[in-house]
Amino acid sequence: MVVVKSVKIDGESIHIFNSAIYIFESSSGFSLQLDLIVSEVTVKKYRKFENLIMEIELEDGRILNSIMHAKILPGGLPQLNLFCELDDLNEYEDFEKINENDSWFPNIEEGITLEEIRKVEMPDEEVSLKLKLPINQVEWLKAQKKSVLIKMFNEVINDIMKKQNL
Template identity: 25%
Template structure:
């Protein structure tokens, strides 16, 4: 079976930690090429269910295939789960995918699971998403004035301070 060297979605090269490919043959005889990818959270927040995307797969042997695929599943970001992007496209000729396993509608999909040895910490070391956080604090007046005068760089200051505090506590 050909190994995927890299993946581009909508012309953007993405970091892929693991993937699984198979042909799904449903109960009425339609066949679909499925591609499930473990990607970073920064990548996954760009996509929504039922979105159409252009996916280019470049294999180790130099071959390249491009498909217009539908997003079938997107892991929600922010709950420390491994981010999995599930893509599929209906295919007319499953013979073109003969190197892939054909999965029937009643086949248990457990054997097609991803990333049992990948942690969210490993993924976040590659690329970490940022989120806006709002909070209120009661501070002495001199600190409130200092925060106000440094408001343009407060995100950087807080990130550094909270990271130091978190690492000290662990």
């Protein structure tokens, strides 16, 4: 079985939590498939691209360079599905081959949790709050720098979450 050691997208190394690389056989031909469990930050970064320049280092030392089509798989853990058509299967003889009619596909989510992924790379999200406060508090908030407010809210929310064992 072929194992992925590292992956670079457009020259940038990404953290992979699990992966599967295999040959997919369909009625239209053969394709090289690379399924990756990555962080939510990585999915967000590459979701807008249809094609990516990939460098895949395998555990046996081989390096595969290819332009691959990208799909974001919904649900479950954050995943990228990358694929490219293959004309010559000779250099991929030791890769697992899966037919479109097979009922088995690699389960790369097994044994990984979203909490583990977020320990490595926590995504940031913008949030807007609508509050009704006394005018003196509103004036004080408006006078603060955004970075100070973000730090303050992070600390307050983290303290509350610790108290609630979240």
